[in-house]
Amino acid sequence: MGNFTNKTLSGKTALITGGGGLLGPRHAIGLSAAGAKVILADINTVGLEISKNKILEFNDKAQIETIILDITDLNAVTQFQKTYTARNKYIDILINNAALNPTMKEVGTNVTGKIEDYDMNQWNDEINVGITGAFICSRVFGSRMAAEGSGVIINISSDLAIRAPDQRVYSPTMSFDDIESYKPLGYSIVKTALIGMTRYLAEYWGHKNVRVNALLPGGVYNNQPQQLVENVKKRTLLGRWAKVDEYEDAIVFLASESSAYMTGQSIVMDGGRSV
Numbered sequence: 001m002g003n004f005t006n007k008t009l010s011g012k013t014a015l016i017t018g019g020g021g022l023l024g025p026r027h028a029i030g031l032s033a034a035g036a037k038v039i040l041a042d043i044n045t046v047g048l049e050i051s052k053n054k055i056l057e058f059n060d061k062a063q064i065e066t067i068i069l070d071i072t073d074l075n076a077v078t079q080f081q082k083t084y085t086a087r088n089k090y091i092d093i094l095i096n097n098a099a100l101n102p103t104m105k106e107v108g109t110n111v112t113g114k115i116e117d118y119d120m121n122q123w124n125d126e127i128n129v130g131i132t133g134a135f136i137c138s139r140v141f142g143s144r145m146a147a148e149g150s151g152v153i154i155n156i157s158s159d160l161a162i163r164a165p166d167q168r169v170y171s172p173t174m175s176f177d178d179i180e181s182y183k184p185l186g187y188s189i190v191k192t193a194l195i196g197m198t199r200y201l202a203e204y205w206g207h208k209n210v211r212v213n214a215l216l217p218g219g220v221y222n223n224q225p226q227q228l229v230e231n232v233k234k235r236t237l238l239g240r241w242a243k244v245d246e247y248e249d250a251i252v253f254l255a256s257e258s259s260a261y262m263t264g265q266s267i268v269m270d271g272g273r274s275v
Ligand SMILES: NC(=O)c1ccc[n+]([C@@H]2O[C@H](COP(=O)([O-])OP(=O)(O)OC[C@H]3O[C@@H](n4cnc5c(N)ncnc54)[C@H](O)[C@@H]3O)[C@@H](O)[C@H]2O)c1
Pocket: 017, 018, 019, 020, 021, 022, 023, 024, 041, 042, 043, 044, 047, 069, 070, 071, 072, 096, 097, 098, 099, 100, 101, 129, 133, 156, 157, 158, 159, 216, 217, 218, 219, 220, 221
């Protein structure tokens, strides 16, 4: 972590959706190191518990709360906002991080991600969590930020918002002939939509001092199949995958006054893959 003593988040409260997954707790580690109180929201109870413990292992002074919250449910999110702010300060920082990532073929299912037989339930779920959920949270928490005259929204997009997936990386022979599972179109659509949402909301709430930016991470190494790991390395300028802790400083930058004159923009951190 960098030295953020002049850019403290002390007194700020951040809400991270999908906080029970891989990157949610890493965002929280960065934000709590900078002094923020962090609420992890997820539908996965076990994931939330694991995340909380992971964060406390790094920083036993971290102020962490967890909440089971389905971000696709407007009533539930509204209710949480009301009850939370009745007891505490409003949410200063929202990180729209939750998304579905049905990448590889799951055992026992027919989900391949192929356009020809795309599973429409999967499509609806992807859009619902990744786009509608981010909109609902932005609407509920962002409206309150605007009313208070201060706030930050960070949308976690992906390098797949600015480049097409190279499906050959999922093939053992780097060809189009033997791909068993495709990176699904829904993922590209969701991540691209978040760039649009970032620009729209930055314009909509800029005059209320609510800043909205996006982070576009590249793939994080997480014990993916060896073939995939090697194929992606060859297509990445830095010749490697991201480490799980490499986005924390960017999150703190976007959440803090370090980025005070930045809104509607995206930070691309993909090891150079998209260029
Ligand atoms: N991991 C990567 O390599 C990578 C790369 C680029 C971008 N990203 C993006 O970063 C973000 C986090 O990625 P991750 O790897 O931690 O994903 P993850 O799958 O580990 O975590 C996502 C979390 O979202 C939660 N979630 C799903 N539906 C929800 C709902 N309705 N309400 C609340 N929570 C819900 C899941 O339970 C899960 O814990 C995602 O937006 C992802 O697209 C990840």
